[in-house]
Amino acid sequence: MTAKDRPLSFDTLCIQGGYAPKFGEPRILPIIQGTTYKYDDIDHVNRIMTLQDFGHKYSRTSNPTVAGFEAKINQLEGGAGAVATASGQAATLLAIASIVRTGDHILAASQLYGGTFTLFNSTLKKFGVTASFFEPDAPAREIEQLFRPETRVLFGETLGNPGLAILDFDKLSALARQHGVPFIVDNTLATPFLCQPFRHGANIIIHSATKYIDGHATSVGGVVIDGGNFDWTNGQFPDFTTPDPTYNGVIYTEKFPQSPFLFKARAQFLRDFGGCLNPMNAFLFNLGLETLHLRMPRHGENALALARFLTTHPQVAWVNYPGLDSNGKQRISRYFKHENGSGILTFGIKGGIDAIRRFVKKTRVAALVVHIGDARTGILHPASSTHAQMDEAQLRAAGITPDMVRVSVGIEDVADLIADFDQALTN
Numbered sequence: 540m541t542a543k544d545r546p547l548s549f550d551t552l553c554i555q556g557g558y559a560p561k562f563g564e565p566r567i568l569p570i571i572q573g574t575t576y577k578y579d580d581i582d583h584v585n586r587i588m589t590l591q592d593f594g595h596k597y598s599r600t601s602n603p604t605v606a607g608f609e610a611k612i613n614q615l616e617g618g619a620g621a622v623a624t625a626s627g628q629a630a631t632l633l634a635i636a637s638i639v640r641t642g643d644h645i646l647a648a649s650q651l652y653g654g655t656f657t658l659f660n661s662t663l664k665k666f667g668v669t670a671s672f673f674e675p676d677a678p679a680r681e682i683e684q685l686f687r688p689e690t691r692v693l694f695g696e697t698l699g700n701p702g703l704a705i706l707d708f709d710k711l712s713a714l715a716r717q718h719g720v721p722f723i724v725d726n727t728l729a730t731p732f733l734c735q736p737f738r739h740g741a742n743i744i745i746h747s748a749t750k751y752i753d754g755h756a757t758s759v760g761g762v763v764i765d766g767g768n769f770d771w772t773n774g775q776f777p778d779f780t781t782p783d784p785t786y787n788g789v790i791y792t793e794k795f796p797q798s799p800f801l802f803k804a805r806a807q808f809l810r811d812f813g814g815c816l817n818p819m820n821a822f823l824f825n826l827g828l829e830t831l832h833l834r835m836p837r838h839g840e841n842a843l844a845l846a847r848f849l850t851t852h853p854q855v856a857w858v859n860y861p862g863l864d865s866n867g868k869q870r871i872s873r874y875f876k877h878e879n880g881s882g883i884l885t886f887g888i889k890g891g892i893d894a895i896r897r898f899v900k901k902t903r904v905a906a907l908v909v910h911i912g913d914a915r916t917g918i919l920h921p922a923s924s925t926h927a928q929m930d931e932a933q934l935r936a937a938g939i940t941p942d943m944v945r946v947s948v949g950i951e952d953v954a955d956l957i958a959d960f961d962q963a964l965t966n
């Protein structure tokens with residue numbers, strides 16, 4: 540391999556991936572705050588409009604700044620291409636809606652972000668798309684029984700939110716392959732720094748860029764990444780293999796054999812549903828990614844140190860962090876690129892809801908927020924907030940208990956965090 544061919548490392552791609560300026564162009568990804576693009580003749584416009592040629596046409600479907608962010612996150616995940624969206628929820632919807640039709644069925648791990656659960660369990664139902672949920676650590680033969688002839692998607696989160704179980708990628712990707720359905724993974728909590736799901740059989744990755752990708756709680760956004768590794772011609776996905784009348788009869792698997800899903804998602808559903816990312820937020824996500832490789836280790840180290848401290852505290856009933864128990868350690872060494880987990884941990888406070896109220900009021904460094912992945916430490920009581928819409932059985936299935944506090948450990952000095960939690964827990 541010559542020096543010229545040497546692939547750039549993950550850390551370098553965090554900083555320089557996605558955007559390569561030519562002579563005299565801005566060194567950093569510029570914000571192209573514009574909706575529209577100029578052409579020289581109508582034939583050129585026609586070629587772009589009918590997907591015969593690539594080019595920006597209108598910022599609902601693509602924009603140069605957004606494209607820079609898409610290219611970088613795609614490189615970091617090792618995919619075939621990415622489409623950025625207005626939020627993580629929009630990313631999940633875009634991915635699902637690009638695949639399913641009325642009558643189809645989604646099979647999803649029960650440890651899900653609350654918004655994803657309501658999308659699958661309630662809102663999509665109104666469009667005739669149903670979902671079933673499985674305990675992610677259930678044996679393969681139990682999950683197998685939930686597949687139906689109309690199942691078209693297998694969905695899970697790398698790190699369940701907020702149960703923090705690391706997905707058994709080998710088991711689930713094998714099931715998805717056997718049934719000829721794409722395996723979609725929400726990699727928001729792990730980020731590609733910790734885990735690259737395409738290496739473990741995922742076909743599509745979605746992110747809420749709002750969390751660690753942004754990293755500073757500035758912007759809402761999301762992204763869908765196509766692994767380009769799924770066979771859409773297996774007979775179960777006619778929308779990919781038959782002409783699309785809205786683009787003069789384009790057949791996605793024939794026109795875009797490398798990544799038909801990506802082109803269909805952008806050309807059809809981003810066009811029709813809107814939900815695009817704006818250039819300013821793409822700029823901020825790109826800036827966030829420039830320090831992802833520096834922030835994630837610190838989030839993980841701080842979380843592990845805080846988790847260890849909490850296990851010794853008399854007011855603490857239990858602590859859950861993937862790096863603490865042997866099962867979590869095994870999954871980390873199998874699927875994660877680094878020994879540490881993310882910044883998310885959960886713990887139980889003794890003394891019921893009043894003790895939780897007191898704790899949340901007393902913290903000074905950590906703040907009560909409905910957010911994760913920020914440089915600042917945030918705490919939340921999921922049962923009364925993000926997951927308040929669930930009944931007790933659903934809560935249990937999602938790995939949530941009434942005494943659970945979720946912590947998104949920031950990158951402050953961990954000694955300040957430990958002292959803060961100590962004084963807030965101590966009456």
Ligand SMILES: *Cc1c(COP(=O)(O)O)cnc(C)c1O
Pocket residue numbers: 626627628629652654655696700725727728746747748749750759760761911
């Ligand atoms: C926040 C979050 C989402 C939703 O993303 P938004 O950007 O808030 O729409 C989806 N999945 C996970 C795991 C999340 O944490």
